[in-house]
Every structure is written in C-alpha cells, then in structure tokens.
Amino acid sequence: MAIQVADRDLERLESLWEDGLSEAYRSYLEAVEVYEPAAQPRLALAAALVEVGIRLQGLGGRVAAPPTLLIGDLCLARSSRLLADAAPQSVQVAFARAIEEMAWAAASGRAVPKTRELLLRALDAK
Amino acid sequence: MIGKRLRFETKHPTEFVDLTDRLRDEVRRAGMRMGRLHLQSLHTTLGLAVNENEPLLLRDFEGLLERLAPSGASYEHDDFERRFDVAMNEPVNGHAHCRQLLLAGFATLLVEDGELVLGRWQSVFAVELDGPRHRELAVQMDGDFSLSPSGWGLGSGAPELLDLELSRQLLVDPEPVAAPMRRLVEAGGKRLRPKLVQLTAGIGPRSEPLRAAALAAAVELLHNATLIHDDYVDESTHRRGRPTVAAAEGPERAVAVGDYYFAKATRLIAEIGNRSVTSTIAEALEAICASQIDDVALRGAYPGDHDSYLRVVRGKTAALFAGACASGALLSESTPETVEALRRYGDLLGVAFQMADDLVDFSPSSGKPVGLDIRQRVLSLPLIYAAEDRAVGPEVRRLLAGSLGDAEVDRVTELVTSSDALQRVRDEAQALVDAAVRELETVDLDGLRPTLISLAHSAVDRIS
Secondary structure, eight states, X not given: OOOOOOHHHHTTOHHHIIIIIHHHHHHHHTTTTTSOTTTHHHHXXXXXXXXXXXXXXXXXXXXXXXXXXXXXXXXXXXXXXXXXXXXXXXXXXXXXXXXXXXXXXXXXXXXXXXXXXXHHHHHTTO | OEEEEEEEEOOSXXXXXXXXXXXXXXXXXXXXXXXXXXXXXXXXXXXXXXXXXXXXXXXXXXXXXXXXXXXXXXXXXXXGGGOSSOOTTOOOOHXXXXXXXXXXXXXXXXXXXXXXXXXXXXXXXXXXXXXXOEEEEEEEEEEEESSOGXXXXXXXXXXXXXXXXXXXXXXXXXXXXXXXXXXXXXXXOOOHXXXXXXXXXXXXXXXXXXXXXXXXXXXXXXXXXXXXXXXXXXXXXEXXXXXXXXXXXXXXXXXXXXXXXXXXXXXXXXXXXXXXHHHHHHHHHXXXXXXXXXXXXXXXXXXXXXXXXXXXXXXXXXHHHHHHHHHHHHHTTOOHHHHHHHHHHHHHHXXXXXXXXXXXXXXXXXXXXXXXXXXXXXXXXXXXXHHHOTTTHHHHHHHHHSOOOHHHHHHHHHHHHHSSHHHHHHHHHHHHHHHHHHHTTTSOOTTOHHHHHHXXXXXXXXXX
16 A cells, blocks of 8 residues: 655655655554545654654653754654644544653653554544 | 723613723733723713712712703604614614713723722713613723733733643643643743733634633643753753753653653643644644754854844744734634734744844843853854954854853853844844734734734833
C-alpha cells in the first residue's frame, strides 16, 4: 500500500524520511485504513512524527543536543497540526494522552512505554 | 485609555437605574487611581443623571418629566403617516425623546485615590424613558492605573478564572511534572497570551467565560512548555528570578516536563471541541518550533540581520500572540473579518513586544541582568542595528565574533547604548503598535477596542 505524503507535511523534516520516518510511516498505514482515504496519509505521518520526534529528543534516555531536540519538537508540533486538520477529536485526545503518559514516565524515572504500541492504540480511538 | 460596555435591563416605562455600585466596581477592577470615567448613553430614550437615590424624590423627578413632556400629549414624531422609514414595531414615544432632551446623554465622573468622586448624597443613574428595554452604555476610563489595566474589559472575574483553571490543571497532574511547572507558573510572567484569549473570546456572540478560561490556561501552559525547552537550548540558568527546570532538575526532566505540557495543552484545546481553534493553535506551535530552529542556526552569523530577525520573531513570539487573538475570537464565533483583523493585531503586537523585550536587556532598571542576551547570543534587534552602525559597528562586530566575557559584554552594551540603535528599535516597536491599533479600526469589537489599544501600548510602554 503506497500513500503519498504531501510535501508541505514534510517541510524542513525531509532528511528524516530516509532516517526512520518512512519506516515508521509505513508501519502505521494499516492502522489508518479505517479512516477516510484523504486523512490516511496525514494520520500515519502524524503517528510517525511522534515516534521519531520522541526518539530524537531522547525522552526517557539521554537527552539530545539542542539542535536535535528542536527537530524533535518540530516533529511533535507538525504531528499536532496534522491531527488538528485530519483526526477526529477522540484521536487528537488519545495522541495527546499517549505523549503525556510517556513524558510522565520519563519525568518519574520509570521505563517509558513503547511509543508505537501507544500510538496504535490511539489510532483505534476513532 | 480602556473601555467597555455596561449592559442592563429595565422593567418600567420610566425608571431610575442606580449604577453607582457597578461603576465603583469597574474603577476598582481597572485599578484606576486617578483619572476620569466617561459614560455615554447609546440610546435616544435613555438619559444619565447624578442625583440623590431617595424613592420619593425619584417620584418627583418622574412627575416633573411627565409635566414637561406628558406621555398623553400629541407629538409629531408619533404621526407615522408623515414619517419616512418607519419600522414595523416603531413605538409611540415622542414624549420619551423629548424627556431625554432634558437630561444629559453623557457624563464624566472623576476618580481620586481609586474611588469615584461623589458627594454624600450623589448617585449615578441611567434614566429609562421608554422601557422596558435592553440598554447599553459606553464606558471609557483614562488616567493613572496602579495595576496593569489589561485585566479590565475581560468581564467579571476573568483573571481569577484563569488562575483557578491553571491551579486546577496543575492539581490533577502527577507531581514529577506538576511541581516544576507550578514553580514556573507561580513565578509570575505577564500572561499576555491568555489575556488576549480571554479578551477576544468576549467579542463574538458566543461569549462563554469558562471555555475562554480553559483555552487561555491551555495557551499559557503551552507557552510555558516551550520556555522550558528554550531554557535548556539556551543554557539559561534563571527565568522569572528562579532557576530554570533544566538548571534545577536537569535536562532530562526539562524535556519530559516540556513534552508533558505540550501534550496536555493540545489535549485541553482538542477537548474544547472547536476544530478552527485547535488548528489555529497547532499552526502557531509549529511556527514557534520552526523559528526556534532558525534562531539557533542564526547564532553562527550572530547578530544576524533585520530580515532574519523579523522572520524568527514572527514565529518565535508573534505566532502565539496572533494565535491567541484569533483562537479567542473563533471560540466566541466572531466574524471571519474580525478573526483576521485580530490575528494581524496579534502578529504586530507580538513583534513589538519582542522588540521591547530586547530593549530590556540594555536597561539597568529592568531588574534583569544587563547584557544577558549578548552573553547568551540571543537574537536582538538593538545589537543588529548597532552592528550596522557606521561609528560603533566595526567594534561591535569584532567583539561579538570572539568569546564574550564580562569585559566584552560590558563594552558591547556601552557601544549599543551610545549609538542610536535603542531609539531606532523603540521607534520601530511604536510604529508596529500603531499598525496593530489600526487593524482594530474596521471591525466591531463590542466595546473592547480601547482595552486592546491599551494592551498594545503597554507592550512598549515598559521601554519608554
């Protein structure tokens, strides 16, 4: 299954595409099949951006250097905009709760739950 | 100068509505110490009077009005066959218009020591002459304010609602994230962004203070979340006079707390259930993050140039000002023209605010250490102008190109202060505020225009 990602949605993050973002994106395509065709690429990309963003930031591990942290922040912000544009309210809320759960665990010194599992569950919140 | 509308219902054809206590409350809420409160009736059958609130005397006044302009008399105004453009529900009220001519349509009351100046027996009345009706008075206040007037115009209790909502949200969060955020929130800050949300959320027909407070609190949490990451990136040790989260608890905690509140704020906004609002704030957040990347990248060519500065500041600071203004207006279902005018107002105000903030770095009386921006190589318009200056520019550029110890920072500060850079920035910020105010001229703001104007001026007043 190949779904085209809009250029605008990758703006300034193009270099991440070959660095794990495309793999993460593909891993969410099946989970978004229940959504309107037009929303599918944006939702899969939103999930992939959270996954890559959290990893880049080093959440729950060794924190990234400032420039990399900022790229991670942009991934999360872009994901938020994609969800605002394409996701139902319940999915927006579920994504936010997933990040809250990971961030809370990291702040508490606990093991951070697996991002992909949390986000696949969030995509089920339709 | 700040302003708003006072609204009330009348119940009788002729009625003296005592507004004294409401006006006293407005003066207190505005924090006006010395000045004038102007009242203007927005109706042709509603007058204003200052007199004694004694029931028998009020009946005397009513009797006097009846004798001077009897309700049963003949008035040409009531001869609808001779008039043009008569509305279907046009009332027979020639007597009421004539009575209004005997009263004032406006009043100015003095304020001293934070109180209305009224004699022992004086009360301020709106005089209904053709009730029952829904009535409005325009109110403006100008003078000296002991508090920032920006809380005024928000409606009763709006700042308190914001405080309560922020406290409530922090109360339900787990301590490892709530404690650092609580310290930051309680340390103060100007809270301009949530104020803008609450103000603009009162403009449209769907004004709901609780929803506005929820959105305002989310915007403030989002802003603070970005500051927590910024402080790690900038290696800042203090913010609002307290250690930063990164300095006090380490970068790992700072990144986690920032992420938690980024997510929580976006969730709170999503839960409000207005897609336009959600998109507006999400776009602002994206602009902030993108410009942070530019900001750090530009430090290699420090101090940069005017165009780069504007591009970064539009994203880093102005995007959330614009988003706050637009989202509040969207929440209250304002017209698209109003939303866009407020978005432009917020954008211009945000840039002016950042310029004013840059100037604070050169002000010994600001309470912040002078030269901190220079030391941290933060983008700063006064430095850009000083570096372009024919006289001091070469030395400024040479110093900024090397390592910056105390002596170098002091010398750069001295050079900037001796040039016309500070005045140029001050003038530019003022011009932006003027442009922001002009954006408000063409749309209906339900009486909040003076408050928004005052807020805009306060953004640069701290540097004048």
